[in-house]
Amino acid sequence: MELHHHSEQLVWFDLQPDGVADFISIYIWLDEKNAIIETGPACGLENIMQGIAMAGLTPEEIDWVLPTHIHLDHFGGGGHLLRELPNAQALVHPKALKHVLNPQRLWEGSRAFLGPIAEMYGEPLQVAPNRVTAVEDGTIVDLGGTQLCALHTPGHAPHHVAWVGDHDVFVGDALGLWYPGLDLGFPVTPPRYNHALALESLDRLASLDTEWLHYTHFGPRAAREGAAITQVRSEFEAWLALIAEGVATGEDAAATTKRLLTERPGLTQTEVSMGLHQAGTHLGSVRGMREWLDA
Numbered sequence: 052m053e054l055h056h057h058s059e060q061l062v063w064f065d066l067q068p069d070g071v072a073d074f075i076s077i078y079i080w081l082d083e084k085n086a087i088i089e090t091g092p093a094c095g096l097e098n099i100m101q102g103i104a105m106a107g108l109t110p111e112e113i114d115w116v117l118p119t120h121i122h123l124d125h126f127g128g129g130g131h132l133l134r135e136l137p138n139a140q141a142l143v144h145p146k147a148l149k150h151v152l153n154p155q156r157l158w159e160g161s162r163a164f165l166g167p168i169a170e171m172y173g174e175p176l177q178v179a180p181n182r183v184t185a186v187e188d189g190t191i192v193d194l195g196g197t198q199l200c201a202l203h204t205p206g207h208a209p210h211h212v213a214w215v216g217d218h219d220v221f222v223g224d225a226l227g228l229w230y231p232g233l234d235l236g237f238p239v240t241p242p243r244y245n246h247a248l249a250l251e252s253l254d255r256l257a258s259l260d261t262e263w264l265h266y267t268h269f270g271p272r273a274a275r276e277g278a279a280i281t282q283v284r285s286e287f288e289a290w291l292a293l294i295a296e297g298v299a300t301g302e303d304a305a306a307t308t309k310r311l312l313t314e315r316p317g318l319t320q321t322e323v324s325m326g327l328h329q330a331g332t333h334l335g336s337v338r339g340m341r342e343w344l345d346a
C-alpha cells in the first residue's frame with residue numbers, strides 16, 4: 052500500500068478491499084484533531100489500520116470517523132473500525148443513524164441488491180450508541196486549523212453527506228464515479244435514486260469555492276473552477292435522456308446499459324478498469340434512473 056500526500060494536511064490511500072485496486076479511496080485529514088473520511092467495507096479493516104499507521108497515527112489519535120453515507124463500500128467497515136479506534140466518534144446523516152445502530156436491514160438489502168459482492172465486502176457490525184451521532188446540514192466539525200462542514204447531499208442516497216473544507220470537498224458518491232485515467236465522471240445512481248435531489252446536490256456542490264473534489268471512487272479531482280461539476284451534470288442529464296428513450300421504446304435495463312456503453316464517450320473503458328464491480332454498477336444505475344422515471 053502507498054500513502055499519497057495530497058497536501059500538508061491531507062493524505063489518502065487506495066484501500067484495495069479484497070485486493071480490488073483503484074476502487075475505494077480513504078482520506079485522512081491531519082490537524083489538532085484527526086479525521087478519517089470513509090471507512091470502506093468490513094473486509095478492508097486490516098488495510099485501513101495499515102493506512103492509519105502509514106499516516107503516522109496511532110489508533111488512539113483518530114478523533115473523527117466521517118463517512119459520506121453508509122452503503123457497504125463506504126461505511127460497511129465502520130463498526131469494525133470504531134472498535135479499533137478507542138477515541139473516535141462517527142457522524143452520520145440523521146436518516147442513517149438507526150441503520151448504523153442496527154445494520155440488519157441494511158445488510159439484508161445489500162445482499163439482495165449486490166449478491167456475491169456483498170459477501171465479499173462482509174457484514175457490517177453495529178455501532179455502539181455512544182460512538183455515533185447524527186449530523187445536521189451545516190454542522191461544523193472543528194479539527195483545529197480546519198473546519199469540515201457537513202453538507203446534506205441526497206440523490207445517490209437519501210442519507211448522503213458531503214464534507215466541506217476550505218477548498219477541499221469529500222464528495223462521496225454525490226458526483227458519481229470518476230476515473231482518473233479517463234478524467235471523466237459518470238453517474239452512480241442505484242435505486243432508490245432521486246434525480247431531482249441529485250441535481251440539487253450537484254448545484255449545491257457547484258456553488259462552493261472548491262479546488263479539489265475528493266472522490267471515493269476514485270481519488271482527488273481538480274475542480275477547475277466548476278468545469279468538473281459541469282461535466283458531471285451534463286453526463287447525468289445525458290444518461291437520463293438516453294434511459295428515458297429506452298423506456299419509451301420498450302428496451303429493457305440490460306439493453307439500455309449496452310447502449311449507454313457504446314454511446315457515452317469513455318464508458319466502455321470503465322468496464323476494463325473497474326473489473327467485477329463495474330458491469331453490475333452501471334446496470335444498477337440504469338435501474339435507479341428507470342425507477343425514477345417510472346415514479
Ligand SMILES: [Zn+2]
Nearest residue numbers: 122124125224
Ligand atoms: Zn460508493
